[in-house]
Every structure is written in C-alpha cells, then in structure tokens.
Amino acid sequence: MSLLSGKRSPLLRKLSNFSTFDADETAAIEALASEPVPYRPREIIIEEGERPQGVNLVLSGFACRYKALPDGRRQILGYFVPGDICDLRVFVLEEMDHSIAAVTAAEVAVLPAEEIRQVTARFPRITTALWWATLVEEAISREWILNMGRRSAGERTAHLFCEIYHRLKAVELADGGRFTFPVTQQELADALGLSVVHVNRTLQLLRRRGLVDMENGTVILPNLEALEDYAMFNPRHLHLRERARPDASAPLETT
Amino acid sequence: MSLLSGKRSPLLRKLSNFSTFDADETAAIEALASEPVPYRPREIIIEEGERPQGVNLVLSGFACRYKALPDGRRQILGYFVPGDICDLRVFVLEEMDHSIAAVTAAEVAVLPAEEIRQVTARFPRITTALWWATLVEEAISREWILNMGRRSAGERTAHLFCEIYHRLKAVELADGGRFTFPVTQQELADALGLSVVHVNRTLQLLRRRGLVDMENGTVILPNLEALEDYAMFNPRHLHLRERARPDASAPLETT
DNA sequence: CGCCCACTTGATTAATATCAAATACTGTGG
DNA sequence: CCACAGTATTTGATATTAATCAAGTGGGCG
Numbered sequence: 001m002s003l004l005s006g007k008r009s010p011l012l013r014k015l016s017n018f019s020t021f022d023a024d025e026t027a028a029i030e031a032l033a034s035e036p037v038p039y040r041p042r043e044i045i046i047e048e049g050e051r052p053q054g055v056n057l058v059l060s061g062f063a064c065r066y067k068a069l070p071d072g073r074r075q076i077l078g079y080f081v082p083g084d085i086c087d088l089r090v091f092v093l094e095e096m097d098h099s100i101a102a103v104t105a106a107e108v109a110v111l112p113a114e115e116i117r118q119v120t121a122r123f124p125r126i127t128t129a130l131w132w133a134t135l136v137e138e139a140i141s142r143e144w145i146l147n148m149g150r151r152s153a154g155e156r157t158a159h160l161f162c163e164i165y166h167r168l169k170a171v172e173l174a175d176g177g178r179f180t181f182p183v184t185q186q187e188l189a190d191a192l193g194l195s196v197v198h199v200n201r202t203l204q205l206l207r208r209r210g211l212v213d214m215e216n217g218t219v220i221l222p223n224l225e226a227l228e229d230y231a232m233f234n235p236r237h238l239h240l241r242e243r244a245r246p247d248a249s250a251p252l253e254t255t
Numbered sequence: 256m257s258l259l260s261g262k263r264s265p266l267l268r269k270l271s272n273f274s275t276f277d278a279d280e281t282a283a284i285e286a287l288a289s290e291p292v293p294y295r296p297r298e299i300i301i302e303e304g305e306r307p308q309g310v311n312l313v314l315s316g317f318a319c320r321y322k323a324l325p326d327g328r329r330q331i332l333g334y335f336v337p338g339d340i341c342d343l344r345v346f347v348l349e350e351m352d353h354s355i356a357a358v359t360a361a362e363v364a365v366l367p368a369e370e371i372r373q374v375t376a377r378f379p380r381i382t383t384a385l386w387w388a389t390l391v392e393e394a395i396s397r398e399w400i401l402n403m404g405r406r407s408a409g410e411r412t413a414h415l416f417c418e419i420y421h422r423l424k425a426v427e428l429a430d431g432g433r434f435t436f437p438v439t440q441q442e443l444a445d446a447l448g449l450s451v452v453h454v455n456r457t458l459q460l461l462r463r464r465g466l467v468d469m470e471n472g473t474v475i476l477p478n479l480e481a482l483e484d485y486a487m488f489n490p491r492h493l494h495l496r497e498r499a500r501p502d503a504s505a506p507l508e509t510t
Numbered sequence: 511c512g513c514c515c516a517c518t519t520g521a522t523t524a525a526t527a528t529c530a531a532a533t534a535c536t537g538t539g540g
Numbered sequence: 541c542c543a544c545a546g547t548a549t550t551t552g553a554t555a556t557t558a559a560t561c562a563a564g565t566g567g568g569c570g
Contacts, residue, residue, distance in 0.1 A: 067397065069487050073405040077397045092386045097394050097492040131347045139352050141396045142322065142332045148403035149448025150328040153558070184516065193404025195559050200518060232324050237352040408526075439548065450527050455550060 009033055010083030011057060013171045015129040017240050025126055028119050033057055033109040039102035045086075047099045054110035056086040061106025062181070066190065067098045076191035078141060079103070079164065083171045088116070088134055104182050132239065139237040148193050151232070153202045156192050158231035161212055161219055163238075170240055177224050182217030264288055265338030266312060268426045270384040272495050280381055283374050288312055288364040294357035300341075302354045309365035311341040316361025317436070321445065322353045331446035333395060334358070334419065338426045343371070343389055359437050387494065394492040403448050406487070408457045411447050413486035416467055416474060418493075425495055432479050437472030 008016075012029045015021070021029065036059050039045060045063060046052060056063075063080040077098060080086060086100055091113055102108075120127040140163065147156050164181060168174035183191075189199045206212035211227045213220040221227050228235075263271075267284045270276070276284065291314050294300060300318060301307060311318075318335040332353060335341060341355055346368055357363075375382040395418065402411050419436060423429035438446075444454045461467035466482045468475040476482050483490075 065397065067401045069401070069405055071487070075401040075404040077400050089386050089390065092383060093390055093394075093494050094496075095491075097494070098397060128347060131344050135344065135348055138393055138396065139348075141393065141400065142320070142353055144400050145332050145396065145403060146322045146324070146330040148400060149330040150324055186516085196516095197518085197560080198558055201558090204518085232326070236350075239348050239352070241349075441548080451548090452528080452550085453526055455548095456526095459550085 010059060010081075010171045010173075011085070012083075014083035014133065015126070017170050018132040019125055019129045021125065021129075025123050028123055029126060032111055032115065032119065033059060034111070034115075036060075036107035036109050039063075039106045039108060041102060041104050043102045045100045045102060045108060046096055048096050050096050051094065052087065052090040052096060054112055055088060055090065055116060056100065057109045057111055058082050058084045058086070059107040059109055062103040062183070063100060063106055063108070064103050064187075064191070065098050065100050074190045075193060076187070078137070078144065079167075079191070081164070081167050081171065082173060084137075085111075085130070085133060088130055103187065136237075136239050139239065143237050153192070153194055153198060154205055155231050156194075157188070157199070157202050158206060158211060158227050159233050160188075160191065161221060162224075162228050162231050162233040162235075165219075165221060165224070166235055166238055166240065170238075177221040179219055180217055181219045265314060265336075265426045265428075266340070267338075269338035269388065270381070272425045273387040274380055274384045276380065276384075280378050283378055284381060287366055287370065287374065288314055289366070289370075291315075291362035291364050294318075294361045294363060296357060296359050298357045300355040300357060300363060301351055303351050305351050306349065307342065307345040307351060309367055310343060310345060310371060311355065312364045312366055313337050313339045313341070314362040314364055317358040317438070318355060318361055318363065319358050319442075319446070320353050320355050329445045330448060331442065333392070333399065334422075334446070336419070336422050336426065337428060339392075340366075340385070340388060343385055358442065391492075391494050394494065398492050408447070408449055408453055409460055410486050411449075412443070412454070412457050413461060413466060413482050414488050415443075415446060416476060417479075417483050417486050417488040417490075419474075420476060420479070421490055421493055421495065425493075432476040434474055435472055436474045 009030055011033060012021075012026060015029060039061070045056060048067070058080045060082050063084075063086070065077040065080075065086075066074060067077060068074045080100075090096075116130075120130065143159075143163070147159055151159060165174050165177070165179055168179045173179060185199045185203070186196050188194075188203075189196045192199060194202070203212065203214065207214075209230075210222055211230060213222060227233070264285055266288060267276070267281060270284060294316070300311060303322070313335045315337050318339075318341070320332040320335075320341075321329060322332060323329045335355075345351075371385075375385065398414075398418070402414055406414060420429050420432070420434055423434045428434060440454045440458070441451050443449075443458075444451045447454060449457070458467065458469065462469075464485075465477055466485060468477060482488070
C-alpha cells in the first residue's frame with residue numbers, strides 16, 4: 001500500500017505513536033502487509049470455534065470482535081480500525097473463543113506467523129511496539145467493562161465515540177472532531193449493550209446536547225472537550241503519548 | 256512455598272493445564288515465586304497512575320483489578336486467583352491505567368522483570384505457557400464484556416461463580432461444587448455492575464432456585480450443570496483442556 | 511412505483527437503582 | 541459473658557432506566 005501512494009501504512013502510523021523507527025524498521029513494518037483481502041460489510045472474517053489461519057491486520061474500514069449467546073443476544077467486544085492487528089499470538093490457543101467480522105467494507109491482510117516471527121526476531125523495537133499495541137487493546141477491553149458496568153447509556157455512547165475518535169486520530173483518519181464511522185444503530189446497540197430503540201433515543205439526547213451528530217455515516221463531535229467531560233473519558237488508557245522510547249524494558253524477548 | 260509443603264505451587268498447577276514440564280522447567284517455575292508479600296483485605300497492591308515495580312504473582316487469596324470513575328462509581332475488571340500473574344509485560348507501558356488490590360488476605364510475590372526474561376529465554380515451553388495464561392485472561396475480559404452487556408443480573412452473577420469455580424479448580428482450590436470466596440455483596444456489586452441491593456436480591460433468587468448458596472465466605476454450587484446452563488456458561492473461553500502440546504506454534508519468541 | 515431497511519415515535523412493561531429502615535453478624539473492651 | 545460499635549445483609553417502597561411491543565416515517569434503489 002505504501003508503495004502505491006507514498007503514504008505510510010496505517011500500521012506504521014499507529015506504531016509511530018509509541019516509537020520511532022529507522023529506515024530498516026520502517027521497511028520491515030511496511031512489508032508486513034502483503035496482499036489485502038477485501039471484505040464486504042458484515043462479512044465474517046473468522047468465526048468462534050475455528051482455528052486461526054493467520055494474524056489479521058486491518059488496512060482499511062472497520063471490523064469488530066463479537067460474541068453471541070445461544071439465545072441470539074449479541075455483543076460486540078471491540079472495534080478494529082485501520083492499523084489494528086487482531087491477535088498477535090493467536091496461535092498459542094487452539095480455537096477462537098469469539099468471532100471477528102467486517103463492520104463496513106474493509107481490507108484485511110493476513111500475516112503468516114512465520115513472517116511476524118522473523119520481523120520480531122530481527123527488530124526488537126518492532127517487537128516492543130507490537131506488544132504496546134496489544135496492551136493498549138487490553139486496556140480498551142478493560143475500559144469497556146467499566147463502560148458497561150458503571151456508565152449510563154448516554155455516557156457509554158459518548159465514551160465509545162471518544163475512543164474511536166482518538167484511535168482514528170492516531171492513524172490520521174480523523175481530525176477536527178469528525179470521522180467516518182458508518183454503523184447502524186443496531187450495531188451500536190450490540191456494542192453498547194443496549195436495545196436499538198434506546199440507542200436511538202440516546203443519540204437524540206446527545207444531539208440535543210450538542211455533543212454528537214451523525215449524518216450519512218459521518219460522526220461529528222462539535223465539542224470534543226464537553227463530550228469527553230460528559231463521558232468521563234480519560235485518554236490515558238490509550239497510552240498514545242507520542243515519543244521515542246528505549247526498548248530495553250521489555251521482558252519476554254526470548255530466543 | 257513448594258519447598259515447605261512438597262506441593263506444587265499454584266503457578267505450576269495453573270500452567271500444567273496447558274503444558275507438561277520436565278524437571279528443569281518445573282524447578283524454574285517453582286523458583287520464580289521468591290518471597291511472598293502479605294496483603295490485608297482491600298489493601299491496594301498497585302494504583303492507577305503508578306509506574307509498575309515488578310510483575311505480581313498471586314500465591315494465595317484473591318485480588319482484583321478495578322477502575323473508578325471520577326464521581327466514585329467503581330468497577331471491578333477481573334479477579335486474580337492463586338497462580339495468576341498480573342501483567343506479564345507491564346513494563347512496556349509507562350503507567351498503570353487501573354489499580355490492583357487484594358480482595359481477601361493474600362500473598363503476592365513480586366517477580367523482577369529480569370528473572371522472567373531469563374526463565375523465558377531459557378525455556379520456550381514456559382514462555383508459551385505464560386502467553387497462554389495471558390491470552391486466557393484476555394478471553395475472560397471479553398467474556399465479562401458479554402456478561403455486562405447482554406446477560407441479566409441473575410445470569411451474570413451465575414456466570415461469575417462458574418468462572419471462579421473453574422479457575423479455582425484448575426489450581427486445585429475448588430472441587431465438588433464448593434470453594435472459598437469471601438467477598439462482600441458490595442464487592443460483588445462492583446464486579447457485576449449492579450447495586451448492592453440488587454445483588455442481594457439476585458443471590459436470593461439463585462438460592463431459591465437451588466443454584467448458588469453462600470455461607471460464611473464459602474460458595475456452594477449444588478447443581479453445577481444447571482448453573483452453567485442458566486448462566487449460558489461456556490468453559491471454552493478458559494482454554495483449560497489438559498494436555499501436552501508442542502510449543503512450535505508460538506510466534507514472537509524473539510531475541 | 512413500491513419495497514426494504516433503517517430510523518423514529520409512543521405506550522407500556524420489566525429490570526434495576528435509590529432511599530430508608532430494620533435486622534443480623536463480628537469483633538472489642540469491660 | 542455482655543454491651544456496644546461498626547459493618548454487612550435484608551426488606552420494603554418508590555423512582556429511574558432501559559427493554560419491549562407496536563406502529564409509523566423516510567430514504568435509497570431495482
């Protein structure tokens with residue numbers, strides 16, 4: 001992708017929020033995303049129970065993890081935005097305990113385990129950056145638990161928009177309080193643990209308060225500060241401070 | 256600890272659910288837990304914003320992760336049982352985005368990063384097992400999101416008891432449908448995202464249905480199968496199948 | 511045009527929170 | 541052993557939040 005446009009790939013843009021890379025490292029990161037596989041909206045990428053084939057890297061569009069209860073209730077567990085890697089070390093486990101699907105039209109690259117192994121063996125700084133990405137994803141999961149458990153419908157919805165906004169901004173896909181996020185209210189409901197009807201009313205509330213507007217798949221946050229305040233959003237959990245850091249602190253870099 | 260009693264440490268018991276270890280590996284795992292630090296109930300182990308000192312390994316008792324909102328609402332994000340390691344790669348991040356505290360009286364060992372690095376450098380099978388443990392914890396987090404989002408108060412409570420039971424069983428601290436779990440209803444409320452009063456009523460409901468009994472800090476599950484059914488509990492997400500496996504599949508084992 | 515799908519609205523019900531008070535239980539000092 | 545304080549549990553009444561049911565509306569598109 002970077003070859004075509006001269007622009008940095010979303011993965012590189014994302015990892016640059018944690019570390020800076022020299023030319024070799026940059027080339028190695030850019031080389032990871034081999035051939036993009038296109039998915040249509042809602043198309044399943046991997047399903048619960050399957051054995052994972054490779055490590056998926058989202059290049060464009062949105063995807064999500066989700067889980068369903070035997071009686072049909074469905075819960076989205078998290079979103080993937082461009083630059084996100086789904087389960088770096090998924091091969092340790094025998095089978096998926098949840099599913100991953102495209103939310104919108106999306107392009108996903110499948111990285112062979114061996115390729116990741118080689119890159120991480122050669123570039124410790126990339127290894128650390130990949131761990132950082134994994135740890136941030138875990139932190140987001142924890143925030144979701146707090147979200148579902150202790151935030152009201154309005155706060156929870158607002159919080160989700162703050163999260164997506166900051167994540168998209170980190171890969172240069174959002175700015176000025178607006179971003180493309182074409183999801184139905186049903187999908188929001190599944191992500192927020194609410195009913196569709198209630199999502200609809202909650203969005204109206206946020207709109208009335210001038211916190212969130214949605215038109216045509218674009219989310220507009222006219223007053224980000226007020227929104228973050230209302231949602232009690234603390235960007236700390238995204239660990240996005242831009243800076244170079246030494247990579248000596250990483251344990252677990254083994255032979 | 257294993258020196259005192261001749262019994263296997265909880266960490267070894269836990270990892271044995273994933274892999275079998277030879278004498279050297281066993282010794283290395285047993286040597287990890289140096290000196291236990293005692294904590295009193297509710298004592299904070301690490302607080303949000305702090306820089307982590309080392310990797311914590313729970314030897315006895317229960318601990319939890321939690322997060323609080325600025326207005327005081329509190330949410331427990333997960334429990335630690337003996338054998339659990341809190342954040343293997345925590346050093347990658349600069350500061351904690353949540354807190355960890357003892358729930359009951361507990362003993363915790365602090366593992367220096369360097370020690371972990373050495374053990375994992377020498378024993379790839381241990382490395383893989385530690386990853387497995389980390390991945391299981393992530394899977395549990397995801398299940399909690401489903402729990403909070405889509406399960407009713409009763410189902411959610413039941414599900415938590417199923418989870419703790421299976422986890423304790425994996426370290427030989429539960430059997431025959433009973434285990435020690437001395438938590439207050441307020442703490443359950445913070446874990447389940449409910450009010451105390453509602454937890455109380457939910458427990459009464461479960462008791463009336465013969466699914467859960469609690470007396471004196473001991474939880475009794477008189478009919479585990481019915482409970483799991485009611486909670487729609489699927490043990491798959493704990494990835495606890497007992498078996499030896501090759502460790503060749505692990506990516507990211509780098510220099 | 512007409513259909514499908516998403517969105518919206520209103521009315522009602524169910525789940526859960528909040529408030530307030532009463533009852534048990536635990537440990538402590540006398 | 542008792543009295544007491546403090547905490548945890550239980551109960552009842554009421555309010556709030558969110559789900560459900562049912563019926564529109566509206567836009568894109570074959």
